[in-house]
Amino acid sequence: MKRLLKYALSIAVMSGLAVTPVFAQTEIHVLDVGQGLSVLVESHGHYMLYDGGDRDKSSFVVSYLKEEKVNSLDYVIASHYDADHLNGVVGALNVFPVKQVFSPDYAADTRVFNSFQSVIETKAIDRKQPQVGTTYQLGDASFQILSPTGDKYSDPNNYSIGIRITDGDSSFLITGDAESDSEKEMCKTNLELESDVYIMGHHGSGTSTSWELLQKATPEYAILSCGTGNTYGHPHIESMEKLQDMEIQLLRTDKQGTIIASTDGTSITWNTDPCNDYSAGDINDKPIQPQKQGTEKQSSNVTANQATIGTEYILNTSTKKIHYPDCNSVKQMKEKNKKTTTESRDSLIAQGYSPCGNCRP
Ligand SMILES: [Zn+2]
Ligand SMILES: [Zn+2]
Structure with missing residues (x-):
């Protein structure tokens, strides 16, 4: 498919026709990393990894990138330093050449954070917290930084780097584990949040996916990354009900595996149909018992x-x-x-x- 497009482009160039970016293809892969998050963005031979899942999925993420023919990464975003996002980032930084790492300016007292710092130092990779509002190019796509706007959060999740990726008319919103406090701040920035696809904040937790954010983003689709039978009870019923109320179609890694969205800048196609399974996780993960009469x-x-x-x-x-x-x-x-x-x-x-x-x- 991609080879055909390249061929079509070179024919167009040779015959002097105007080349428009409508042939371009951007792909968003939400990898099935169980309870965690890892997103690979590809556009015209340029690659960005946003988070890498937990320790047990680190080698899966690296081999997935290799299968996708990734030789080097233009950008790696470590949304924040929780293990279920950062471990696979360290794995990828060890294996692939990386031009730029974006991560928030706070420190975590954990082994994985120490490994993250040491690989960045050893390989002399440029790392910084990007400015909210700045836009970066990735092939034919670009992404704008939405968060964090503050620097004194009690919950590290709120430091999550939120981004909105666009290619032509197609747009994708990723907020890491940002909680509703940070979501509200994103809404106050007046940056464009309207997105076709929303990768659900904090694995569908009820403390994220606030009405404020959803009503600004008005996504047509949501992608949920969480692990089957996770102990947090993700996704929470509150978030699932909001999606249903707004008739947002749902795809989820725990039910469907890795989800891939592709866009030519006009429309979005999927590797699998939305499952629209809005069932919430169960914190105790026990089968539901019949209720006693009269309670x-x-x-x-x-x-x-x-x-x-x-x-x-x-x-x-x-x-x-x-x-x-x-x-x-x-x-x-x-x-x-x-x-x-x-x-x-x-x-x-x-x-x-x-x-x-x-x-x-
Ligand atoms: Zn997480
Ligand atoms: Zn987190």
Whole structure:
């Protein structure tokens, strides 16, 4: 595909036709690194790595880059210094020549941070915290720095370097593990946040993905990077409900593996269809037990009276969720996963189903 495009370009050049960047292709790979984040951005032979996942995925990230024919990296961004982002960055810095490292100006008292500092020193790589508002070129794409705007955060996640990548009309927002405090500051900068694709902040945690950010970004798609059965319960129900409310299509690495978005600057294509599986993680990761009669359900749920035998529910047989027929997620559900039932709510829960957090049956 790329070779064909190059061929088309050289024909265009030889025949004196105007060459427009519409042939250009930028790819965003959200690697399946389990509980962590790692994003490779490719544009016309130029590469940027944004985070590298945790220690156990470091060699996977390096071999993925090699398979993608990466010889050197134009930019490496270490969003912040938590292990689930930084370990694989150190791995990549050890293997590939790197022109520029961007990382925030704070120190962490950890082994991985020491390794990060020592590889930068040993290989004499230029490292700095980029200025918010500055734009950098990467092949036919460019990216603008959105955060951090402050320098005194109590939570290191808020130091995360947020960026917005654009190629033509296509745009992608990555905020690392920035929490809502930093998201609100991004909104105040008046920098453009509107993006086609939003790589969910902090693995879908409820402390990120604030309404403020979502309403400025108004993404059509969200990509979630998190690990199956992670102990943090990521993604949290609050974030998943916001996506559903705004009818944002969802792709997720824990269900679908590595996600690749490609753009020619006009439209975005995917290596896999959105799964639109908005189910939240479970902190205890235990199967949901049937509720006891006369407890939570009747005291807290105004619709409890409707939930008798005869009420019609729509089940998602893949995500094991119970919905009312008018729930937003029913519209997005794949036909093959959809099942209509009039069985009682309790009996469905006993079969392993759980009520949707949005329509709350
Ligand atoms: Zn993280
Ligand atoms: Zn973090």
